[in-house]
Amino acid sequence: MQIRTDGLIIKEKLVSEDDKLVTILTRNFGIIRAFAQSVKNLKNKNFSSTQLLCYSDFIIFKGRNKYIINESYSKHSFWSLRCNIEKLALAQYFCDLILNLIAEEQHHTEDILRLILNSLYYLSKEKIVPKLLKSTFEMRILSMSGYMPNLIYCSNCKDSGKKNFYFVPEVHGIVCDKCIRNYRAVKIKLTESVLYALRYSVYSEFNKMFAFSLKLERQDELSAITESYILKCLEKNLKTLDFYKQVVIN
Numbered sequence: 001m002q003i004r005t006d007g008l009i010i011k012e013k014l015v016s017e018d019d020k021l022v023t024i025l026t027r028n029f030g031i032i033r034a035f036a037q038s039v040k041n042l043k044n045k046n047f048s049s050t051q052l053l054c055y056s057d058f059i060i061f062k063g064r065n066k067y068i069i070n071e072s073y074s075k076h077s078f079w080s081l082r083c084n085i086e087k088l089a090l091a092q093y094f095c096d097l098i099l100n101l102i103a104e105e106q107h108h109t110e111d112i113l114r115l116i117l118n119s120l121y122y123l124s125k126e127k128i129v130p131k132l133l134k135s136t137f138e139m140r141i142l143s144m145s146g147y148m149p150n151l152i153y154c155s156n157c158k159d160s161g162k163k164n165f166y167f168v169p170e171v172h173g174i175v176c177d178k179c180i181r182n183y184r185a186v187k188i189k190l191t192e193s194v195l196y197a198l199r200y201s202v203y204s205e206f207n208k209m210f211a212f213s214l215k216l217e218r219q220d221e222l223s224a225i226t227e228s229y230i231l232k233c234l235e236k237n238l239k240t241l242d243f244y245k246q247v248v249i250n
């Protein structure tokens, strides 16, 4: 049978001299791994539309145990991301997070596709500071894949009226300064503006999620928190994150 969908190429791997296996985050069919044949040939009609980070329309043949791309048409290539190592590294880290958090052929990936397309667009157009974009993406993708943290009240005494909170990855949320003594796990003190930024990235409406600002000196604080939460939920370090940190300029 044939399926038609749009999607973003989030991984590519050469499987022979001429063919590659691409991983596509589709709108309607979850994550699909499909063969793209003869795509190293520049004249091939699927050459540009099956490149990493290309957002395309696909017509895919679904066999008994494999998918093969019949036709594909590029809608947006995010080409500019390839010309900047820092942006490319961040884009690849976003793709890696999706690969690690979203099960293959899990349906309802429309919002996740929207999240990464928006993020890549903002990254390519430099509309948002990369560090804030990264933290927001991290919190949002975790929330969308079953790890939504509690950022409203103390995870221990349930009090929401306290002034001072700590972020504790272990409990997937915040703990007040009175209860924090009981926690030996990793804990990071939250300033008011960072707690606000965290809440914003997790709970705001989709089209407003990037619309907050944070002082430069607080951005590292936010980043430390979101990375600690990524580490807790994934239970491993991602090489793409290590690479991004190596190439990042500020």
Ligand SMILES: [Zn+2]
Pocket (backbone or CB within 6 Å): 154, 155, 156, 157, 158, 159, 175, 176, 177, 178, 179, 180
């Ligand atoms: Zn408490």
